[in-house]
Amino acid sequence: MDLLAQADNAVDGLKALGAGLGYGLAAIGPGVGIGLVVGNAITAMARQPESAGMVRTTMFLGIAFTEALALIGFVVFILLNFT
């Protein structure tokens, strides 16, 4: 096989590898973070059911902010893989 073509294949493969690893690594932190947010929100709701509505809204906000990091990882994955 042509050496140049091989190098090209290698670059493509590394790109795919990097994209996959990047997304997986980017998902770790937000996964833990969302777990913490929701877990604490449930504790708060169980302790004070009367403020459950406010806690739920704040929980969704927290999830949205935390999730943004994972989504940026996903976007990087798309950028690397599909361009």
Next chain:
Amino acid sequence: MNALSGLLAASEGESSNPIIPAWFEVVWGSIAFFLLLIVMWKLALPPIRRAMEARTERIQGDLDAAATAKTEAEELRASYDARLAEANAEAARIIEEARAQAEEVRQERLAAIEPEIAERRAQAEADIAAARERAMAEVRADITSIAVGAAEQVVMASIDEAAHAQLIEDYIERVGN
């Protein structure tokens, strides 16, 4: 294999970066969004918000009126209850008074009538005693006169034993009749 791509009827053009927005989509999306915004702002929302607020006000008004009515009814009931209790107490007092008065009157009457009864009883007893005395006297006189008569008869017919017995017999029979 690509039945799916046929279903999707996707573009055959060169693949572009999905992160970069496509201008023609921005154009149509913006048109749709701003139309929606204008329709909502100027046409659709104001009457709905007005109606919702009017309904909220009316329901709140109804609730307030109901609360007021309930308070009034409770006050009314409390006053009725108080008056009822008052009337009951009054009635009980009047009945008690009447009973006491009646008892008093009865005692008075009883006290008044007692000597009369005693007097009448004494009178009656005296009458009975007198009547009995009279009757006894009469009976005694009668028996005496009868005995005298019988003795006369016996004395007059003392000759004959048999006649004597006959006479007594006759007399007794006569007297017996």
Next chain:
Amino acid sequence: MNLLALTFPDIAHLLEWPGLFGHDDGTNAWYALNKVGIIYLFAFVAPVLIFVSAKRRYDRSEVIVAPRGIQNVAETSVGFIRENIIMQSIGPDGLRYLPFLLSIFLFIFFSNITEVVPLIHFPANARMAMPVTLAILVWLVFNGIGIKHHGFFGYLKNVVVPPGVPKALLPLVALIEFVSTFVVRPFSLAVRLFANMLAGHLLLVTFAVLSHTVFWLALTDDTPTWLVIITPAPFLMLIGLTGFEILVAVLQAFIFTILTAVYIGGALHPEH
């Protein structure tokens, strides 16, 4: 990619649509109307139909009427935006922005929900067009409100100088706050909506393709038995994910709207 004779379609096949008109040589002109554009128009027409039919009922009846039928949908969405979004994140003085927030919510919701509508199966927000446009619009609106209420420099000071920060840390905090408010906010707003819908769409496509492939494989003669047995599995997963994507469609519309409200509230009352 080739696994079990499974061909995953190229991403361009999933996301890029030829225009009904204005489409020459595989490229779309600036006025081309494609499936995405039609979904955006649907997201304009559907809420308008709901609200106009509700409005006609108010116009017809002089007296106050109890809500009925489609009117309930309109009133519930208005009540939801007012009670759960504006009252909780801005306060009573945010009620002026109800039409804006309601439009954003309904527009995003109706262009998301087409992801699970049969025969459409495409969330328009999986294209970057409207997420980025709306994010820029929200950026303009909340900064405009802040400048209008506090003046340009007053607003800038509110943004970059949070209360109770030690003097020594101030330059660092100011830089972070500046970047997070003026750069990260619109960026994350757009990317969150776009990436959520794109990820959902790719997930549904993956399981649809898998179901399709496994089903056709099960019909051929020389397929191993284990593959026939697991045939329903991807399809069941697809059903579950469809339910999940309905949730995501609602949730993303809600999050975009409430973040908009929070940003507006922050521009109005910087002390919070």
